[in-house]
Amino acid sequence: MSEKLLELKNVTIKFGGVTALNEVNFHVNRGEICALIGPNGAGKTTVFNVVTGVYPLTSGEITFKGVNLAGLKRHQVTKSGLARTFQNVRLFGDMTALENVITATDVHKKTGLLRALIGTPLNRKEERESKERAHELLALMGIDHRADQLAKNLPYGDQRRLEIARALGTEPELLLLDEPAAGFNPAEKVELANLIKKIRDKGYTVLLIEHDMSLIMGISDRVAVLDFGQKIADDLPTVVQNDPRVIEAYLGVPADAS
Amino acid sequence: MANLTRFNLRDKGAEIWAGWSRPVRTVFVLAFIVLIGLMPFAASWGPTSFLNTPITSFQNVLVYPVGMFIMMALGLNIVVGKSGLLDLGYVAFFAIGAYSQGILSTLYGWNTWEVMPFGIGFAMLAGVILGLPALRLRGDYLAIITLGFGEIVRIVAINLSVTGGPNGIPGIPNPPSVFGLHFDLMHPETFFWLVFAMILLVIWMVRRFTIRRPGRAWEAIRQDEDVAALMGVNTLVYKLWSFVIGAAVGGAAGVLYASKVMVISPDMFKFDVSILILACVVFGGIGNIWGVVLGAGILAYMPERIRFISDARQLVFGLVLIIMMNMRPDGLLPRKKREKITEKGAK
Numbered sequence: 001m002s003e004k005l006l007e008l009k010n011v012t013i014k015f016g017g018v019t020a021l022n023e024v025n026f027h028v029n030r031g032e033i034c035a036l037i038g039p040n041g042a043g044k045t046t047v048f049n050v051v052t053g054v055y056p057l058t059s060g061e062i063t064f065k066g067v068n069l070a071g072l073k074r075h076q077v078t079k080s081g082l083a084r085t086f087q088n089v090r091l092f093g094d095m096t097a098l099e100n101v102i103t104a105t106d107v108h109k110k111t112g113l114l115r116a117l118i119g120t121p122l123n124r125k126e127e128r129e130s131k132e133r134a135h136e137l138l139a140l141m142g143i144d145h146r147a148d149q150l151a152k153n154l155p156y157g158d159q160r161r162l163e164i165a166r167a168l169g170t171e172p173e174l175l176l177l178d179e180p181a182a183g184f185n186p187a188e189k190v191e192l193a194n195l196i197k198k199i200r201d202k203g204y205t206v207l208l209i210e211h212d213m214s215l216i217m218g219i220s221d222r223v224a225v226l227d228f229g230q231k232i233a234d235d236l237p238t239v240v241q242n243d244p245r246v247i248e249a250y251l252g253v254p255a256d257a258s
Numbered sequence: 259m260a261n262l263t264r265f266n267l268r269d270k271g272a273e274i275w276a277g278w279s280r281p282v283r284t285v286f287v288l289a290f291i292v293l294i295g296l297m298p299f300a301a302s303w304g305p306t307s308f309l310n311t312p313i314t315s316f317q318n319v320l321v322y323p324v325g326m327f328i329m330m331a332l333g334l335n336i337v338v339g340k341s342g343l344l345d346l347g348y349v350a351f352f353a354i355g356a357y358s359q360g361i362l363s364t365l366y367g368w369n370t371w372e373v374m375p376f377g378i379g380f381a382m383l384a385g386v387i388l389g390l391p392a393l394r395l396r397g398d399y400l401a402i403i404t405l406g407f408g409e410i411v412r413i414v415a416i417n418l419s420v421t422g423g424p425n426g427i428p429g430i431p432n433p434p435s436v437f438g439l440h441f442d443l444m445h446p447e448t449f450f451w452l453v454f455a456m457i458l459l460v461i462w463m464v465r466r467f468t469i470r471r472p473g474r475a476w477e478a479i480r481q482d483e484d485v486a487a488l489m490g491v492n493t494l495v496y497k498l499w500s501f502v503i504g505a506a507v508g509g510a511a512g513v514l515y516a517s518k519v520m521v522i523s524p525d526m527f528k529f530d531v532s533i534l535i536l537a538c539v540v541f542g543g544i545g546n547i548w549g550v551v552l553g554a555g556i557l558a559y560m561p562e563r564i565r566f567i568s569d570a571r572q573l574v575f576g577l578v579l580i581i582m583m584n585m586r587p588d589g590l591l592p593r594k595k596r597e598k599i600t601e602k603g604a605k
């Protein structure tokens with residue numbers, strides 16, 4: 001059996017009266033591409049937010065690599081091997097593309113203020129490594145020619161690609177992608193799908209939120225479906241596709257017409 | 259005017275600098291340092307004698323307010339400009355440095371050089387004590403807490419006997435001579451060189467931080483603190499460091515100031531000093547070292563130069579500020595449009 005990299009147990013999140021997630025049980029296996037789908041407002045982004053420590057749990061438990069994430073600060077969660085992108089692009093706009101990625105690679109570096117001030121050999125080695133790694137990741141995403149441009153000046157599609165490069169900069173074991181193909185044309189979507197597969201083949205595990213069914217069906221090993229904060233399906237793409245409950249959630253037709 | 263607002267002297271300068279070879283740069287820097295070192299004599303040399311200030315002698319003006327303000331503005335810039343934390347009580351660290359010098363020298367006979375590390379240390383400690391709780395808050399709240407802290411330090415100084423109460427501390431000794439340089443009333447130029455050396459040290463330090471990991475962390479925090487945290491930046495620690503380093507610079511300036519003026523009292527450390535330093539930072543170009551130096555230099559010097567119009571002085575000062583900020587809202591030398599936060603050498 002494959003290892004459960006990330007596991008949500010009975011996770012409930014309430015915002016005042018709104019229950020964004022209701023007793024959700026869900027996991028991601030190491031090495032897979034898992035898709036998380038559902039209608040607007042189903043709670044998909046909330047899953048990312050709660051996993052990365054942005055929102056506190058109302059109840060339940062989240063483990064990553066078997067370790068409970070409760071009580072970890074956001075940067076500690078990232079350091080432990082989880083990185084994400086944002087549904088609405090949130091780059092460091094006034095930094096260059098390269099600097100965006102380098103900032104993320106810093107998470108595993110030893111250089112603190114003193115080493116940076118003195119400029120120790122270790123510091124210089126780390127700076128060099130960061131820069132090399134950042135270029136590698138930009139090249140992987142096909143945007144190395146943008147390295148020296150300010151993030152805010154990049155075309156929209158490249159901003160989305162840069163977000164992925166930056167998340168990869170933290171050397172995550174699990175990569176969380178929140179609608180990475182939003183606003184892409186069909187050709188770009190195919191390209192992105194291939195990239196995600198390539199990223200998985202490099203050893204990363206991917207949890208993907210996406211609305212485009214054809215993209216998901218093409219690359220996912222497993223699909224989980226959320227609706228009104230509840231998980232209503234979790235299976236192979238072909239099975240989920242034909243699940244009447246999923247179809248109902250998407251089409252909005254009540255199961256029982258009475 | 260539209261051209262004036264868009265033209266970025268900072269970028270132009272960086273371009274020229276980038277075109278120079280190493281020896282050319284070294285010569286330029288050395289020449290520049292020598293030139294600044296000669297500043298105290300500018301007022302007594304014909305062509306530059308227009309720089310002379312009425313009332314206070316030019317050499318003294320160069321030390322205080324000009325040198326001191328540049329140093330403090332550089333310190334505050336680490337906090338406000340680099341990591342985007344609005345600190346309205348920066349004068350508190352200046353006061354802590356000054357009172358360290360005042361108390362340790364008059365009561366225990368320590369000289370300035372001995373007090374310096376302690377003055378800096380106390381200011382940093384105060385930075386931690388204030389920063390740990392305050393830096394968990396955002397924007398407006400932080401501004402209000404720091405503002406309160408600035409006032410608390412002053413009020414404590416008024417009410418303690420060891421600080422001399424409202425009268426302050428008189429008879430603070432000048433620094434002892436080093437390398438044949440005498441620091442006393444007769445030698446304001448040596449004070450200037452001392453302040454200048456410390457300013458260079460601060461600039462060197464800030465530049466190192468800026469192009470390496472701490473600078474990136476601060477920049478990320480300034481632009482989007484939540485995303486910075488999610489990309490693995492330990493935001494609280496880096497915010498605290500920027501706060502504490504800023505405090506250290508303020509403390510060092512305070513120690514120096516007290517040993518220059520020889521008398522300190524609580525009314526020297528009022529809220530308006532914090533605001534004036536912040537104005538220097540914003541006026542010069544928040545986030546850019548050279549802008550901050552220029553801004554602080556001008557804002558500190560100008561009121562002294564136009565002292566002869568006594569009553570209208572503040573009015574003119576305010577007008578200049580308003581006009582300038584309208585023409586160049588990002589300051590005289592704005593933050594680099596292309597902020598360089600990785601090293602050239604690290605290929």
Ligand SMILES: Nc1ncnc2c1ncn2[C@@H]1O[C@H](COP(=O)(O)OP(=O)(O)OP(=O)(O)O)[C@@H](O)[C@H]1O
Pocket residue numbers: 015018019020038039040041042043044045046047087
């Ligand atoms: N910070 C918050 N405060 C209050 N309610 C919130 C908050 N964040 C999310 N919600 C609510 O939780 C529910 C789920 O939101 P979420 O953003 O997770 O949806 P989603 O599945 O990502 O939708 P979309 O496809 O539109 O991105 C929504 O009803 C939303 O209004």
Ligand SMILES: [Mg+2]
Pocket residue numbers: 044045046087
């Ligand atoms: Mg969403």
